[in-house]
Amino acid sequence: MKLTVIGTGYLGATHAVSMAELGHEVIGLDVDQAKIDALASGEVPFHEPGLPELLSKHIGTGKLRFTTSYDEAIPFGDVHFIGVGTPQKAESHAADMRYVDSAVTEIARAAERDCIIVGKSTVPVGSAARLQELARENSADGVRVTLVWNPEFLREGHAVDDTLTPDRMVLGLETDANGQYTEEALAAEKVLREVYASQLAANIPLIVTDYQTAELVKVAANSFLATKISFINALSEITETVGGDIRTLADAIGLDERIGRKFLNAGVGFGGGCLPKDIRALRARAAELGVDQSVRFLAEVDDINLRRREHTVQLAVQQLGGSVHGRDIAVLGTAFKPESDDVRDSPALDIAARLHSMGAEVHVYDPKANANAAKRYPRLDYVDSIEQAVARAEIVLLLTEWKEFRELTPEQLNPLVRECTIVDGRNVLNPDQWINAGWKYMASGRSISR
Structure with a gap:
């Protein structure tokens, strides 16, 4: 089929490339000429494993191209994804x-024949119905523009797999006054089933529902995950105080199949461009709807998460005798998670910046995110290796769980650091290994510090 993808950031670029991989002809559109030029030359402007190879492949096959022109893209496509x-x-x-409003308006204005707009961006509940009306208002007489809401569930570092083999797909359709799907909506559903035919043939679950439910699925999922992370971090404050072990506690409750072990890793908390934004947006929308009490708990989820950052800062201050002014601190990681160069609302970068603001000499290394981090906090000392970061460090903070950090050994660092003190902000190291090597080891939810 002939598809367009409006917006070629993280979501849009991944979706455009993946749709080409599924066999469709795709045009990616963006107003940012530099971004379009980079993608057209086969360069992905962010780190995502597997995406550069597929991008180059389908530029080569001719199934994928990029433009900044709605007048070029919209007449080409039958289905227009908004990312x-x-x-x-x-x-x-x-x-x-x-x-989103601008994209819907421009698509409707440029449409020369009946087409479908598929929203993938995360929006407040109630947006899709309004956007459908916006599309109708801006389309030419006789041209029918139908809106479907199809939320994305991408994990940074796994976005290609999550697009090609998602664990579920959701289609939100327009309903009439009686709650029944409109004829236009049902016709659009058939087209989307063609777009995703190979995935549906692989028995990937498809949920067809109304606009409102489809809009809520993404923010509900992210709010639940954020709550699970903050729950274990709240308990880690207790285990630190009483001398328990949060890892063992998480393992024990995670064996309950109603709970599960995933997202029960105590540490410096969550960040990125989705979880923090989505829980706050859900709270804001609930307040607009007059049901803010229903999600009031999310305010505490947010507070617990932010509190972990300050806790880590104060742990470093305490270990350095009450002041970090002029002290050498190594920070390993600036991305909010491994296999990503995204530093939006990153706990790791926030902690590094706070320590620097207190007068510390902060030496930072991340395998992929240093450049993005430097754009946000240019005054930190960004270096090119673990060895450079920890040279003469008085304390080492492991804040993003990249594989090369998880596999660190005390023997690697012993000749380089000034003091053998490490804060395992992601609970990924073996405490006994470090303690037996003479290190002072600290981690969220554990009282180990010998």
């Missing part, structure tokens, strides 16, 4: 919808 950002507004916790 633009919905960042948090500067003045509130609400989502900024202007980029």
Whole structure:
């Protein structure tokens, strides 16, 4: 089929490439000429494993190309995916919808024949119905533009697999006054089943529902995951105080199949462009709807998460005798998670910046995210290796669980550091190994510090 993808950031670029991999002809559109030029030359402007290879492959096959022109892209496509950002507004916790609104408007205006708009961006509940009306208002007489909501569930570092072999797909359709799907919506569903035919043939679950439920699925999933992370981090504050071990506790409750072990890893908390933004946007939308009490707990989820950052900072201060001014601190990791160069709302980068603001000499290394981190906090000392970061360090903070950090041994660092003290902010090292090598070891939710 002939598809377009509006917005070629993380979501849009991944979706465009993946649709080409599924055999469709795709045009990716963005207003950023530099981004389009990079993608057209086979360069992915962010780190995502597997994506550069597929991008080059399908530029070569001719199934994928890029443009900045709606007038070129929209007449080409029968289905138009929207993958633009919905960042948090500067003045509130609400989502900024202007980029989505603009994309819908421009598609409708440029449409020369009946087409389908498929929203993939994360939006406040109630947006899809409004956007469907916006599309109708801006389309030419006789041209039918039908909106379907198809939320994405990408994990950074696994986005290609999550697009090609998702654990579920959701289609939100327009309903009439009686709650029944409209004829236009049912016709659009058939087309989307063709787009995703190979995935449906592989028995990937498809849930067809109304707009409102489809819009809520993504923020509900992220709010649940954020709650699970903050829950274990809240308990880690107790285990640190009483002398327990949060890892063993998580293992024990995680064996309960109703709970599960995933996302029960105590540490410095969650970050990135989704979880923090989505829980705040859900709270803001609930308040607009007059049901803010229903998600009031998310305020505490957010607070617990942010508290872990300050806790880690204070742990470093304590270990350095009450002041970090002029002290050498090594920070391993600036990305909010491994296999990503995303530093949006990154706990690791926030902790490094806070320590620097207190007068510390902070030496930072991340395998992929240093460049993005330097754009946000240019005054930190960004280095090119673990060895450079830890040279003469008085304390080492492991804050992003990259594989090369998880596999560190005390023998690697012993000749380089000034003091053998490490804070395992992600609970990924073996405490006994480090303690037996003469290190002072600390981690969230554990009282081990010998």
